[in-house]
Amino acid sequence: MNISHLKTLLYHNEQGVTTITLNRPEKKNALNDIVVAELSKLLEELSTAADTRILILEGAGDAFCSGADLAYLKNLKDYSYEENLEDSRALAGLFLKIYDFPKLTIAKVNGPAIAGGCGLATLCDFVFATDRSKFGYPEVKIGFVAAIVSVFLIRQIGERKARELLLSGKILSAEEALSTGLINKVLLNSELDTYIASFVSKIIRNSPQAVKRTKTLLNSFSFELPVDALDELVKLNAEFRQTSDFSEGVNSFLEKRKPNWI
Helix, strand or coil: CCCCCCCCEEEEEECCEEEEEECCHHHCCCECHHHHHHHHHHHHHHCCCCCCCEEEEEECCCCCECCECHHHHHHHCCCCHHHHHHHHHHHHHHHHHHHCCCCEEEEEECCEEECHHHHHHHCCCEEEEECCCEEECCHHHHCCCCHHHHHHHHHHHCHHHHHHHHHHCCEEEHHHHHHHCCCCEEECHHHHHHHHHHHHHHHCCCCHHHHHHHHHHHHHCCCCCHHHHHHHHHHHHHHHCCCHHHHHHHHHHHCCCCCCCC
């Protein structure tokens, strides 16, 4: 695979385990349209790669992913509805590719996983985190709606816990995320690599075809499949970016002041 074109990601494969690294440590690996496009394309290619049995998603530096890049967030306020719709569809497409990825996926969370970053982790089959990690969906605090991830989050942790996270916007410690069912295990930072290596060495022995079929089976159990709900959620996401609350929320966040909701 040609990876010379990648600007925001690193990846390597070793003995059937492919690791993708969000490589914007100076920005806490924040998301923008380039990250979304590159990660989506790479996942598409790896989904049929014979040498990929397990996929690990991690962040460079001391964060997993801090959410939307500030410059990207600022630009969204000036997008037209059509531009926001296209951007929202790209994010929804990325989320669905992670959720439906035919190989086992592991989120290796070594620091904050916030908003869209928390979404990336939520969609993986397993989430292992250090005790210094943070999780949450604080979108409501800046006048936004975490629409796209909601259908996946409900399936992962249940409606009651999803309501608590999405309506409060609170940030969880790693231990709180564990008790909520958002992640699988909390480790000391010094233990994370060793634990994941040991875990991978055992689980990679499982049948690739059985794993793929089991994931397809599990993803089919739902009152409403994510792919059916996503179109309406994408529209909601794009529409809400046009509201006064979103504009004020983003401005107050960038200006480090309290929002003035009208």
